[in-house]
Amino acid sequence: MDLELRQLRAFLAVASELHFSRAARRLHVSQPALSQQIRALEKSLGTALFDRSSRATELTAAGRVLFEAAPRVLAEAERAQALVTQAARGAVGLLTVGSVGTALASIAPRILRLVRAEFPDLQLEVSQYDTSPQLVALADGRIDVGLVRAAQPTETVAVEHLVSEPLLCAVPTDHRLAGGPTVDPRELADEPFVLWPRPLGRAFFDIIVSYCLGHGFSPRIVVEGADIETQLGLVAAGLGVSLQPSYYANLRPPGVVFLPLDGEVPQVALQVAYRRSDRSPAVAHFVAAAKECAASG
Missing domain, CATH: 3.40.190.10 (Periplasmic binding protein-like II)
Structure with a gap:
């Protein structure tokens, strides 16, 4: 059985009007063309859909069943077409x-x-x-x-x-540098550092190390934190200082002060x-x- 959607639409028009001429005008096709579509549909289904024995066009028992089912078939077909179009646009899926x-x-x-x-x-x-x-x-x-x-x-x-943010220095609120307006990076030479583990972000880790080396020292990393909450908690506990993108200052963690660094500061992308x-x-x-x-x- 090979049903075409245009044949179903033609069938619904005739079944609704129960008149081939009116249905043809509604579909903007000729009556012979419409009759040909209905005959092709009946041939595909192997049964008559309309009783043409009297002057009035009437649905057969098979036609009444199709009249009930066809709108659902067309609706699902249109839905499938819409989903395919949306998928092609990236509008559905995961x-x-x-x-x-x-x-x-x-x-x-x-x-x-x-x-x-x-x-x-x-x-x-x-x-x-x-x-x-x-x-x-x-x-x-x-x-x-x-x-x-x-x-x-x-x-x-x-x-x-997308965007870039400068590094800031995070220190405990009772740290000797906490009261100043800025931090000279050379003052961090003897400080213990809290940092990300390098495997979690090699490029960012290397930016920090390169920045410190550029100011004459290698950061003395005493502890690492796998997430920012852990790192800032370690800073608040006084275990060390840290260099972080400026956005983290918006988190306002208790016990931590964020300070700008003097001079040219790396931008973290x-x-x-x-x-x-x-x-x-x-x-x-x-x-x-x-x-x-x-x-x-």
Whole structure:
């Protein structure tokens, strides 16, 4: 059985009017063409749909069954067509997103709202990852797009700049430097440092070490924290000082003071990352939304 949607539409027109001429005018086709479509449909189904034995056109028993079922068939067909069109535009399906913690607390919600407003049927799955694990997850196909910091592009993963933030110095509130307006980086030479483990963000870690080396010392790392909350808690406890992107100052953690650094200060980039081979419209929409949010501040 090979049913065509145009034949079903023609059948519904005739079944509604119970008059071939009126149905033909309604469909803007000739009556012979309409009759030909109905005969083709009856041939496909192997049964008559209309009783043409009297002057009035009437539905047969089979025709009445089809008259009830055909609208559902057409509605499902139209729904399927709409879903296919939406999928081609990246408006449906699942988009898996990775994000560093700072982005989740700053720009990521705005990006997600923008994507959701434009494509309400696109399912978003968001997980917090540090930069290095995100790059691995992208390359492995476990996430589709990510918000990363100070990452280098690879052969597999493309990275595009969004915004930059200067480094700030985080010290305990009772630290000798806490009362000053700024910090001379050379004053940190003998201080214990609290930092991220390098495997979680090699590029960011190396920015900090390079900055310290540029001021004549290597940071004495006494403890590491796998997330920003842990690191700032360690700073508040007096275990050391830390250098962090300026956004973390907005968190206002108790027991910690953020101070600007004197002189030229490295800028830490927030970026959007995705697989170079990915042609998904949903990924393209997310990247565009991320750039729009970054540009609007």
